Amino acid sequence: KAGVTQTPRYLIKTRGQQVTLSCSPISGHRSVSWYQQTPGQGLQFLFEYFSETQRNKGNFPGRFSGRQFSNSRSEMNVSTLELGDSALYLCASSQVTSRGTDTQYFGPGTRLTVL
């Protein structure tokens, strides 16, 4: 079974631009979660999607948004990029939920650099 894939792997943008990241979950997984990883803040939960609906959300500004398609693929969008948005963005999929005992499987991440 193929793992979680994320595209692109690396991205360089300038302040004020917007960016869209893509995540394809493991086949059969319906939950997709997004995380931001930075050296200072560590791993922070952004949001979770299940069956095309946002089910859970972390403490990030409205510039961060996402969506999920009927095939469970998910996209994350960041508008009006700031320098502080430079991070590794990780996507994880699980069968049902990011909560409880479901195991989350992580993709390799997208490294976003904002100049």
Next chain:
Amino acid sequence: AQSVTQLGSHVSVSEGALVLLRCNYSSSVPPYLFWYVQYPNQGLQLLLKYTSAATLVKGINGFEAEFKKSETSFHLTKPSAHMSDAAEYFCAGVGDKIIFGKGTRLHILP
């Protein structure tokens, strides 16, 4: 508030020595606890998870962790460190959302 605390952002052990990575969770976090490992330029990989079935949990690559409710701890151990264990390790707890510790970078000394 829910929290997961990892003691020590960096831990160094000699090859062949015992590995001990510490994790404490707040009592408000339900006992769904995980350890993940992250190798450079890769995503997180699950090492093991506690789901209340047994207090001693065995994971991959020879790692295990013991859930101690009285100490609110879920420390990760491995009897004998290998060079390939050098990586960053994350403890995570699951409540209404998943919360990660800050991570511990494990260095293996030859």
